[in-house]
Amino acid sequence: MKAQTLHIENPSKELLVFFRKLRATKEETKAKLVAKKDLYFPKSK
Amino acid sequence: MELDQEITFTTDEGYEYLIRFTEFPQDNFEYNIHIMDVSLILMSDGVEKNSTKTLLFFSKCINEYLLKNDVILYYYCDTAEIQMRSNRNKKMLPQEFRSKLFSAMFDQKNFEYYILKAIKVSDPTNGDHYLSLISHIKNTRTIEQIEQDILKYNK
Numbered sequence: 659m660k661a662q663t664l665h666i667e668n669p670s671k672e673l674l675v676f677f678r679k680l681r682a683t684k685e686e687t688k689a690k691l692v693a694k695k696d697l698y699f700p701k702s703k
Numbered sequence: 704m705e706l707d708q709e710i711t712f713t714t715d716e717g718y719e720y721l722i723r724f725t726e727f728p729q730d731n732f733e734y735n736i737h738i739m740d741v742s743l744i745l746m747s748d749g750v751e752k753n754s755t756k757t758l759l760f761f762s763k764c765i766n767e768y769l770l771k772n773d774v775i776l777y778y779y780c781d782t783a784e785i786q787m788r789s790n791r792n793k794k795m796l797p798q799e800f801r802s803k804l805f806s807a808m809f810d811q812k813n814f815e816y817y818i819l820k821a822i823k824v825s826d827p828t829n830g831d832h833y834l835s836l837i838s839h840i841k842n843t844r845t846i847e848q849i850e851q852d853i854l855k856y857n858k
Contacts, residue, residue, distance in 0.1 A: 661810070672856060685782075692746055
């Protein structure tokens with residue numbers, strides 16, 4: 659299956675705000691999860 | 704059925720990953736199908752470097768999830784550094800490279816029952832955004848509708 663690409667070359671301000679917010683939210687979530695890494699990957703004693 | 708799921712995975716090289724499926728809130732959209740975010744989160748320190756075996760594991764997890772759940776998955780490509788081949792002619796952004804890797808993961812004969820769409824949104828200020836949508840081919844019309852809705856925001 660070949661992926662087809664849709665390129666939004668001139669996004670509206672609204673769309674850019676949406677994607678920038680999505681990126682920021684995902685980065686924030688990732689940082690929170692990495693901070694809790696020991697819960698996901700407990701160190702063996 | 705619980706759609707939110709987390710899977711932990713350690714690669715042969717020792718990288719620790721969290722594969723996370725979480726529902727995208729459709730406050731402003733109505734697609735009559737659950738839209739789920741899939742994140743492939745490197746929990747270890749250092750620069751991400753994926754072996755073929757690791758990529759195959761990611762595609763296996765996503766395939767198993769989609770076989771169990773009739774949803775549309777989206778993968779928003781992270782901007783964190785990722786190791787690319789040094790002999791690559793064209794310098795790529797990490798998110799662009801991830802987008803290509805994600806497409807390559809499903810560019811196989813045994814995934815012909817899926818539809819995969821990659822979306823690139825140019826952002827000269829903050830770096831381009833790359834997103835992939837994947838679902839069973841029976842949801843092709845909904846994915847096309849999402850594309851059309853995004854296209855409305857192309858000036």
